[in-house]
Amino acid sequence: MIVYQVKCSNGHEFEGWFRNSGVFDQQRKRGDIDCPLCGDTEVSKAPMAPHVARSSGRSDATHESTKEAPAQAAATIAQLRTYVEKHCDYVGESFPAEARRIHYGEVEKRSIYGEASSKEVSRLTDEGIEVHQLPTLPRRND
Numbered sequence: 001m002i003v004y005q006v007k008c009s010n011g012h013e014f015e016g017w018f019r020n021s022g023v024f025d026q027q028r029k030r031g032d033i034d035c036p037l038c039g040d041t042e043v044s045k046a047p048m049a050p051h052v053a054r055s056s057g058r059s060d061a062t063h064e065s066t067k068e069a070p071a072q073a074a075a076t077i078a079q080l081r082t083y084v085e086k087h088c089d090y091v092g093e094s095f096p097a098e099a100r101r102i103h104y105g106e107v108e109k110r111s112i113y114g115e116a117s118s119k120e121v122s123r124l125t126d127e128g129i130e131v132h133q134l135p136t137l138p139r140r141n142d
């Protein structure tokens, strides 16, 4: 028997036991493996270490990642920043206040970005306000 950490397309992870890796692929193709949380059959094998940090963690568990990964990550972050800068209003340090006004419907809904400390971000999140933290690029090459 082999145990896999399995992940559905909604990001739920669960353990599945299979006779061998071929059985996993067969069952997955037939849609026999479904997520116990949402019933999704679009599943894939997740990394075996159950607590791999997906964003910034640099534990030994990530040793499989290739050398291209950091460059790809930087490109993704750069794209994300460009997108945000193009499509969102910059509100600077009034970000937490502005995010609240939008959330509570005091002003028209729009996408904003600005500065907020991690403490402010977690307070906003506690209030149920959707906040995404932009990762900072290690360095810019321009």
Ligand SMILES: [Zn+2]
Binding pocket: 008, 009, 010, 011, 012, 035, 036, 037, 038, 039, 040
């Ligand atoms: Zn699921």
